[in-house]
Amino acid sequence: MKYPKSWKNHSDQLDLLMERGLIVTDRVRALDYLERIGYYRLSGYWFAFRERSQPACLLEKYGHKPKKVRVDRIALDNFLPHSTFQNAVDLYVFDKQLRLLVLDALERIEIALRAEVAHKLGELDPFAYLKPELFYKGFSVELNKKTGVTEHHEWLSKHARLIGRSKEEFIRHNRYKYGLPLPIWVASEVWDFGALSTLFSGMHEADQDAIATRYGVSNGRVFATWLRSLNYLRNVCAHHSRLWNRNIVDQPQLPSAEDLEWLAPFVSNEHKRARCFLLLKIAKHVLAVVNPRSSWPQRVQEHLMAFPDLSHLGLNLESMGAPVNWVESWQK
Structure with missing residues (x-):
């Protein structure tokens, strides 16, 4: 054509x-x-x-x-x-700064959760990530009809590539002194957010729940979808893609608003669930456990308050999925 x-x-x-x-x-x-x-x-x-x-x-x-x-x-x-052309530039700059703020939070969340998953699985076996029996059958036993292998097998292939291309001195040291495979507390240091969220999704429910509960989410399967959505968010930001009014394809499951009151504006609103403000709130919620003294929530609030004046075009923070009373909602 x-x-x-x-x-x-x-x-x-x-x-x-x-x-x-x-x-x-x-x-x-x-x-x-x-x-x-x-x-x-x-x-x-x-x-x-x-x-x-x-x-x-x-x-x-x-x-x-x-x-x-x-x-x-x-x-x-x-x-x-x-x-005006300047309206578009102002929106572009706002979005760029928003992505940088998001990456700041996601770095801390990723590192903390890598450590938690490695610690939890390492308690079961130093090489737990290699053991199919330590994961649920849908992840480690059932074959994907398209690929002919398990999700665990696919994950292990990605993990091997991450280890193989790593230039980190601690990887070289451990390979030279102890050989392969690497214990999970070493190997986890090369995982990206995608590898982390995928492995977490394959863990037994009891192990997922034990970690999720620390973050105020009683259902570990729901928390697994949070990690998957945060990984999606991370990829959008890392590839410099537009974020502010993006339709979020990989949407998280939500527990009841009775469990988490701040979810109330999102549970029954399809538009709000499909925009990034919800993921910002989830990042804020998780970060409150990872680093409760972080100034990130305040910095994000200040940035959102600096949204360009585009009222003459009918555009505001509602395009991001923010409630009308978004400041009150953000501070919950």
Whole structure:
């Protein structure tokens, strides 16, 4: 299939945006942003400024049969009145700083939970991560119909790659002095958040519960989905992707609001469960155990209060899934 769009230089890109109604007050500065950040990355931020169509039904082909698909609102090429290039840049900078704050919290959470999982499993066996019997059968015995191997086998393959490519001196020392395999309290130091969350999801329920309870979550299976969602959040931030109004694909399960009162605004609201404010709250909740004296909650609150003034475009923190009374909700 021939790609229909032609290459455009930065000046032509800016002219196209202006033709579509985006206000540019400083052409030189706008061109500088296009050169340094890129049209496509910035387009994720001015996408929210584009006009929308009325709800409609479209015919799309699924196999050989056309099927009606309802589309609520389609983004049009033209921008809403009073949309400016600087609005998009301000939103981009806000989002960048938000991602850096999130990574700060997730680093502490990842390190703390790696230590907890390694300590819990290490009590059972120094090489527990190699022992299928120490994990539930759906993880360690049942074969994936697509791959033909267990999830545990796939995890071990990833673990071996992490060990193999590690340049850490402590890995070299342990391999030279004691050989392989490495005990779990050493091996866990090379796990990334994905390896951590996957192994936790495969643990026996009693072992999951023992760790989750420390974080105020009685159900370890629910806590496993929290870790998976935080790993998703970490990947979004680490790859410099747009976060502020992103639809969260890997959503966490939620315990009852009776167990955790602050969950009440999210339990029955699909939009709020699909936005990042919920994951910020989960990170805050976990961090309160990991590092109760951390200034992170206050720093995040201050940053959210500095959200760009985009009220003329109908945009605010509700696009992130924040409740109307978000400050009160954040402090719970």
